[in-house]
Amino acid sequence: MTEIEKTLENYQVRPTAMRILIYKYLAEKEIAVALTDIESAFAKAERTTLYRTLKTFEEKKIVHQIDDGTGISKYALCEKGCNCEIEQDLHLHFHCNNCNETVCLTEHKIPQIKVPDGYIAEDVNLVVKGICEKCSGQ
């Protein structure tokens, strides 16, 4: 049994051929991916299968969904030590206005946000837009 298969089983996801491929794809990518990205990477695969794979991965906390403001859902693998199960994954995300790529900045945690009295905060989404390091040429 490969490393990936073990990982999937740890998350209680049956390691089918397609799931292994998608997991590998996500692991190799350093940026958040949309369903359409996976679709074009695996042209032969059914969109629905890919869609449902992502949903399963999300449910089982293998990936987290990212709303970067483009209107297209992106997904990225959760970190090894990530405890999505217990608390929210509170790192920020960066969306490059130039190359249109979105990355997890897992090292950059979201600061404590104060909300007015009466409001109860349960989750925070923080997206910074601008120019990524690849595009800024630095």
Added chain:
Amino acid sequence: MTEIEKTLENYQVRPTAMRILIYKYLAEKEIAVALTDIESAFAKAERTTLYRTLKTFEEKKIVHQIDDGTGISKYALCEKGCNCEIEQDLHLHFHCNNCNETVCLTEHKIPQIKVPDGYIAEDVNLVVKGICEKCSGQ
């Protein structure tokens, strides 16, 4: 000439009947509204007209668009003193997981966010999700 007409002209938007109605609607609402909200409020009006009115308002900085993570664009009037033209409107938004409403927390500015070297931040979107004051019963 009414107050609203004057306001619209200040923003260099011609105060047509529809625009005045929509402006009034936005002004009375205390929450961010989606195109569909306006659509149902003005059942007789054309969706495209409403759509383009919002786009015009957004361009002329009468409203700002809000991405609250629901995947549906919402809009809210900019504050009187808001200088969207110069800098970004950096207040945070709150989305209630119970009543599904989104509000501007204009008093709550977004703190300075640090990004890694090489990254250039141009804009920040911060959405807190949870229970709003109406729903929390406090």
Added chain:
DNA sequence: GCAATAAATGCACTTCTGTTGCACTAGTTA
């Protein structure tokens, strides 16, 4: 191993939101 069962996949179709093209109408300007 084999039948029964459960999970995963493939295909077709739908819904929802946002968007555009184009003709027509209303309003503005010379």
Added chain:
DNA sequence: TAACTAGTGCAACAGAAGTGCATTTATTGC
């Protein structure tokens, strides 16, 4: 008033997300 510009109405389209159902594949109990 004529020429022009801006706004509106209608129709159609695009992209993403989601669902129902039949079929295939995998798992489990015997």
